[in-house]
Amino acid sequence: MLSPAVTNIAVMLVMMQLSRKIDMEDETNILYIRIAYVSCTVLGFLIYQLVRRKIVATNDLTKLKIVKPKNAMKPNEPEQVEYTTVRDYDLTEIDSAIKSIFTGVAMMGFMHLYMKYTNPLFMQCINPIKSALEHNETKIHLFGNAATGELKRPFKTPSLLDGFMGKPATDAADASKPKIEEISSAEGVKTE
Amino acid sequence: MSALLGPLTSFMETVNSLNANYNALSYEELTAMGFVQRLKLYNWTFEMFSVGIVLFMFITYRIGVSMNLSRADKFFDSIHAVLKNNLGFSRVGLATSDPNGRKMYLDQHLHTWFTTFATGRSSISSVNVQLHLFGRNNPVNLSIDFLIGFFLPSLKFDHLEEYCEVILQPNGVYVGSDEAKVNGNANELLGNFKFTTSIVNKSVMTEVRNKNYFLSLTHVTENDKLPREYAFMSETNQLNDFIYKYAKPTFNEEVLAKVTHLLEFISFTDLPAQKPETEQEWNSKQQPRCVIRCKVPTSKKDLKLVNDVVVAAVEVFDNFTKDLVQKSSTVFITPDMLKKTKATRQQELSKIVKNAKKIAAEKALEDKKEAEKEKRRELKKSGNLEKSDQKMKEKRERRLRNKQRTRMQ
Known part of the structure; x- marks a missing residue:
């Protein structure tokens, strides 16, 4: 399966071709594009909010110990260990996704309202919904997938090259990825 | 730059245009009017707006302070x-x-x-x-802090x-x-x-x-x-x-x-x-x-x-x-428990001592370098720098010769 990064590029190329065929000077077209962009963004936001509600309702307080890799710029500093819960980790992930929607809206607002470009608005129509549906948290909490393999916390970020090569995002041997230890509720027995 | 300053310039122009009629009058015409007439002619919108902001700040300050005091x-x-x-x-x-x-x-x-x-x-x-x-007394500051904390959590202050x-x-x-x-x-x-x-x-x-x-x-x-x-x-x-x-x-x-x-x-x-x-x-x-x-x-x-x-x-x-x-x-x-914690702490203390020694050594080295620099500066001032450099050069050469001699033997 193609990685989201690759499909993003494909969607972008298709939208670019489509945008050439639309008259971006026509006020009616601009209105429709604006409506489409706002609706898609709101829908993406609502999907994230739905997932957020599910996370809060699930309230999984399993403890996670995340060992962050050493900073390559500071080799003398020890590895950073973070203690959190599945619930808080999921909420952090979903909040950062919501923040990215706001950032996108701010950038599009600047480009469209101030710089008067309509093309980016059209090209970014699908992305909010696509990102929301492809988000790991959505897969786990909305589509009911098990949090194993690629969906194991902490989530890995697939590189663009891996996406093209069809490699999975997970690579256990990769030392640069954060490691995780889950501890069961009984007397701190490590499950991994 | 002009594109960025555009909105500000147009705002300033709008503010100025509020009193275009008043400003268009000559000095003689203004002096001919009475004080009350001049007050009536002048458009006070901007001034009222400014006073409104000051009042708003004062009221929010009072409300914020009273909220904090009531909670406390x-x-x-x-x-x-x-x-x-x-x-x-x-x-x-x-x-x-x-x-x-x-x-x-x-x-x-x-x-x-x-x-x-x-x-x-x-x-x-x-x-x-x-x-x-x-700090509820300053809602502007509070909202800026909130926005910074939301979008750039690494810049958020702990004391907020x-x-x-x-x-x-x-x-x-x-x-x-x-x-x-x-x-x-x-x-x-x-x-x-x-x-x-x-x-x-x-x-x-x-x-x-x-x-x-x-x-x-x-x-x-x-x-x-x-x-x-x-x-x-x-x-x-x-x-x-x-x-x-x-x-x-x-x-x-x-x-x-x-x-x-x-x-x-x-x-x-x-x-x-x-x-x-x-x-x-x-x-x-x-x-x-x-x-x-x-x-x-x-x-x-x-x-x-x-x-x-x-x-x-x-x-x-x-x-x-x-x-x-x-x-x-x-x-x-029990003493056994305290013994265990003491052992753990001893390890932590040795790390602190090691780190403190490292910092002290680095500081001593820096001080030494600084002292040498200071000495050279003084020599340069007194004009003896060349002499000193020559002496050092001779010393190095002498050492090198001695080393070579030892090797030959």
Whole structure:
């Protein structure tokens, strides 16, 4: 399966071709594009909010110990260990996704309202919904997938090259990825 | 740049255009008008708008200050009542110039930082209560802080959070009744408080470990005894039961389980919150205490819950001190446990000492380099630099020759 990064590029190329065929000077077209962009963004936001509600309702307080890799710029500093819960980790992930929607809206607002470009608005129509549906948290909490393999916390970020090569995002041997230890509720027995 | 300044320029033009008619009049025409006529002709929209903003700032300032003061009053009223009436502290609050009056709390920084103090009780040397509230007097600043914290969390200041912290210090003295004698070995008994055990809310585990040095040295364990919202952070797993041993049996259900939305951690420790940099600092900053950190309670129910946690911590100190004074056979902290914590701390101390030595060596090297630079500067000033360089060169050459001679032999 193609990685989201690759499909993003494909969607972008298709939208670019489509945008050439639309008259971006026509006020009616601009209105429709604006409506489409706002609706898609709101829908993406609502999907994230739905997932957020599910996370809060699930309230999984399993403890996670995340060992962050050493900073390559500071080799003398020890590895950073973070203690959190599945619930808080999921909420952090979903909040950062919501923040990215706001950032996108701010950038599009600047480009469209101030710089008067309509093309980016059209090209970014699908992305909010696509990102929301492809988000790991959505897969786990909305589509009911098990949090194993690629969906194991902490989530890995697939590189663009891996996406093209069809490699999975997970690579256990990769030392640069954060490691995780889950501890069961009984007397701190490590499950991994 | 002009594109960015465009809106500002057009705004300024709009403001100027408000009084275009007035400004178009000549000096003679203006002087010919009366004062009232001139006032009527002038468009005061911008001035009214400015005064409106100033009034808005003043009103929000007053509202913000009164909100903070009302919260602080509620909080300190409630905690003072518990400290005085339920826990029997003889001096609660701060002394004033009036011999009969006592001040409830001290506040600083535009009513955002509050503190109070209580003392005079068996087992507890003092209670220090701190409360930090948002700067509600400045909503603009508050909203900017919120936006920065939301979009750039790494730039967020720690002190922007609202919290209350209660610090109880034990004194190693236990007096069961009015007639009972005070034990004279209080300082010796305080040696048994040299450990760290805590109950921490799972939602803030990393945050509190980063901010509190004494928690960063502990192991994190979950336990079925605890409500699932909490984890233990203790130096050794054996210490986990300390609080349960000395608190009331209903501590779990009546206190911990109900205060999950407020309590961040309750920790019995003697280590400092800031990491010590030297061995002297390590030794001097050790002070047995119990630290309770909570979100700020506002409702009566929440205030009662926070007070219950304080009461539970006092009970733990009471019962533990009593065990120590009476030399009970069931005393929880054994020399073996203290030995283990001492060994762990010794390792941490050796790391600190090593680090301090490294820093001192680096500083000495820097000082030496600086002294050499200074010496060269002085030589240059006096004109002896070339002579000195020549001497050094001759010295190096002589050494090289000697080395070669030794090799030849």
